[in-house]
Amino acid sequence: MLRRGSTPRIARRPPVLHWSLTILDNLPTFQLPVVGAPQFVACSDHRPTLAVIRRLLRMKYWLNYARQRGLVLGALAMISWSPIASAQTSSAATADNTGLDFFRPPTNLLQLQYEYRTAPGSTRDVTTDTLNLRYDHAFYLSPTWTVVSRIDLPLLARNTINASNPNGDYLSGLGDVDVQAAVIHDLDTRWAVGFGLRLITPTGADPLGSGKWRTMPIIGFRVALPELSKASYFEPIFRYDFSVAGDPTRRNISNLQFGPTLNVGLPKRWFVTFFPSQDIRYNFGDPVTGQTGRLFLPLDVRFGKKISDQIAASIEVGVPIIKDYPVYNFKGQLRLNVTW
Numbered sequence: 001m002l003r004r005g006s007t008p009r010i011a012r013r014p015p016v017l018h019w020s021l022t023i024l025d026n027l028p029t030f031q032l033p034v035v036g037a038p039q040f041v042a043c044s045d046h047r048p049t050l051a052v053i054r055r056l057l058r059m060k061y062w063l064n065y066a067r068q069r070g071l072v073l074g075a076l077a078m079i080s081w082s083p084i085a086s087a088q089t090s091s092a093a094t095a096d097n098t099g100l101d102f103f104r105p106p107t108n109l110l111q112l113q114y115e116y117r118t119a120p121g122s123t124r125d126v127t128t129d130t131l132n133l134r135y136d137h138a139f140y141l142s143p144t145w146t147v148v149s150r151i152d153l154p155l156l157a158r159n160t161i162n163a164s165n166p167n168g169d170y171l172s173g174l175g176d177v178d179v180q181a182a183v184i185h186d187l188d189t190r191w192a193v194g195f196g197l198r199l200i201t202p203t204g205a206d207p208l209g210s211g212k213w214r215t216m217p218i219i220g221f222r223v224a225l226p227e228l229s230k231a232s233y234f235e236p237i238f239r240y241d242f243s244v245a246g247d248p249t250r251r252n253i254s255n256l257q258f259g260p261t262l263n264v265g266l267p268k269r270w271f272v273t274f275f276p277s278q279d280i281r282y283n284f285g286d287p288v289t290g291q292t293g294r295l296f297l298p299l300d301v302r303f304g305k306k307i308s309d310q311i312a313a314s315i316e317v318g319v320p321i322i323k324d325y326p327v328y329n330f331k332g333q334l335r336l337n338v339t340w
Contacts, residue, residue, distance in 0.1 A: 098271065098304065098312035099136075099337035101263070103184055103192040103222035103235060105148045106339035109136035113336075118329045120290035122161055124168070125329060129157045130175065143186075148196075150180040160207040175204040182218060192222040198239075202246050212246035212253055231265025239278050242285070254285035255325075259300075269306035271314075276302040279318055283325040293324025304335070312337045 099109045111134040118125045133153040140146055154175035161168040182196030198216035202209055220237035239257040259278035265271050281296040299321055304314025318331035 097339065098306055098314070099339045100273070100276065100302075100304075100312070100314070100335075101222075101233065101235070102182070102220065102237060102261075103186075103194055103233075105136060105138040105146065105184070107138050107140075108340050109134070110338045111136075111335060114334045116330075116332045120288075120326045120329065122289055124161070126158065126160050131155045146184040146186075148182045148184065150182075150198075152178045152180075154204075156204065156208045158207055162207055164206060171208065173205060173208050176200050176209045176214075177203045178216075180216075180218075190224045190226075194221070195219045200241075206250075210243070210246070210253060211250035212243035214241060214243045214253055216241045229265035231271060232263060234260075234262050236260045237278055251286040251288070255281050255283045257281055271304055271306070273302040273304075273314075275300050276316060277318070279327065279331075281325055281327055288326065290326045291324065295322050296320065296325040296327045297322040298327070298331075300331075302333075310339050312339075 097104055097106055099106050099111065111132075113130075113132040113134065115128075115130040115132070117128045117130070119128070120126070131154070133155075134150065136148055136150045138146055138148045154177070155172070156175040157170050157172040159165075159168045159170045165171060178198050178200040180196055180198040182194055184192060184194040186192045196218040198218065200210070200212075200214040200216065202211050202213055204210070216239050218237065218239045220235055222233055222235040225232040225234060237259050241253055241255050241257060243253040257278040258280040259275045260280075261273060261275050263271060263273045263276075277300055279296070279298050279300050283291070283294045283296075297320070298318045300316065300318040302314050302316040304312060306312045312335075314333075314335045314337075316331070316333040316335070318328065320326070320329065323329075
């Protein structure tokens with residue numbers, strides 16, 4: 001609405017539209033040839049035709065304007081989404097992620113692990129050599145929620161003495177394959193919680209496998225320790241390994257597993273980890289050879305280095321402090337992690 005005595009405000013035209021309309025307003029009168037006629041006849045005033053052209057130009061301008069605004073809105077939407085997309089992978093984007101942190105999984109992890117382990121046997125110690133191939137993949141559902149899948153393919157060589165192997169020769173083959181899924185929730189930049197479930201299948205023949213279908217619920221939390229270094233953290237994880245089906249002649253499995261993992265990031269991308277595996281055990285199931293109690297408490301330490309942004313290598317050594325429930329006499333592991 002205009003006030004009395006005021007003049008209407010004229011919107012400024014874009015230069016290209018203004019020049020086009022000015023040229024059309026100043027076109028001279030001209031004649032058009034008539035098809036089939038031997039002479040030229042005078043054409044009527046061009047003003048009505050120019051009015052239509054002027055309207056078309058104005059329509060084209062506003063269509064281009066709307067199209068440009070639409071592109072701008074689309075670009076703004078992409079820009080506003082990009083921080084969310086990057087935040088979804090933030091849990092894996094830490095500078096020194098070695099692929100060993102349960103709560104900071106990389107998008108993809110390929111792990112090659114060799115383990116040498118000795119444990120009490122019926123007449124002598126039993127030695128087990130394991131080459132385990134592991135693949136993890138993370139699905140970033142939101143900036144704070146992640147689902148991680150895992151599969152392990154163990155290849156074993158073991159010299160157990162039993163009725164089928166009285167001489168204690170080394171027998172080799174496939175062990176018990178397992179699959180796992182875990183859900184991780186970042187509460188903030190310092191705290192995270194998670195839980196999961198592992199299914200262990202009886203794919204290994206005696207004595208390379210347990211002969212049992214087993215499930216393993218997992219729960220834990222993580223707290224970052226930037227006071228020590230940006231790669232330091234503390235994450236206690238509980239697991240419960242128990243058999244649910246399988247060969248009735250084989251030992252029933254039921255034991256609580258715990259690992260109060262403390263990782264300390266060192267200069268030049270080195271790191272040391274105390275209790276990196278859930279090797280603290282309390283057995284509720286059938287006794288194993290040499291068992292005198294239910295508790296197994298080892299000293300377990302891992303030392304490694306982030307070789308590059310995608311490759312990390314580590315060595316882990318475990319020796320028992322209390323072995324009333326003898327899980328092993330000695331454990332040594334070599335791991336090579338490739339992440340992308």
